Amino acid sequence: MIKLIATDMDGTLLDSNNKINPEFYEVFEKLKEKDIIFAAASGRQYYNLVDRFEDIKDNMMFIAENGTFVMHKGKEILLNSLDRRIALELIKIGHTIENAYVILCGKKAAYIDNTDKRFMEQVNKYYAKVKIVDDLSKVHDDILKVTICDFNGSENNSYKYFTDYNDKVQIAVAGEIWLDMxxxxxNKGLAISKLQKLLNIKHEETMVFGDYLNDLEMMQSAYHSYAMENAHSDLKKVARFMAKSNDDNGVVRTIKEKLEL
Known part of the structure; x- marks a missing residue:
């Protein structure tokens, strides 16, 4: 029996046009009837996720900012803050990377110090509450993560700038141009593990879906772990099962089939 379903958003529940298949909402109602918790587990900001699920937000869980901030029915469940001193060091390094921009992700808002047009298009896609500041080091908020938007590529470019911090922070390649620290x-997997303990849900009662490297630990947090057909090759190696691609409504199709909805 499945009691918790958690899915990544981009490249997973969302198709290539950034849309959720309308069939999802029918399936969600059936999950609700069966008291199965549905969670959006994403690198996206909590407020962005709430906007995407406006009509059902009060009946689902949000594992936001790559597991640093978890909300359920409007109540804070988990908050995993990043040490401020380390965050400032990461910001300083981020500012030295050519063709890359820094986002300081806080509990109350996302903070940026650059309004480059191309960068802003990305910020507005993933963040609903954004504050433009002159100096990121002067921000006073619970720091969830430091994110680098690297137009030269996160996996092969910006990641190498932070290798000395592998023993101090959790570094996740969250997308082609996104690096989260x-x-x-x-990570998402830790958040799910904590939720399993809190809600008395077993590993084999959990189903997860993902497509990128920031979903690696999440795959290990559930027996029913699904990598999307379009997933990164490294994620496919650790997932137990495969789902159809995000453009083929893979998440919803798998849930309907496996839970016989």
């Missing part, structure tokens, strides 16, 4: 050990 959280408190050490914090």
């Amino acid at each position: 959280m408190a050490k050990g914090v």
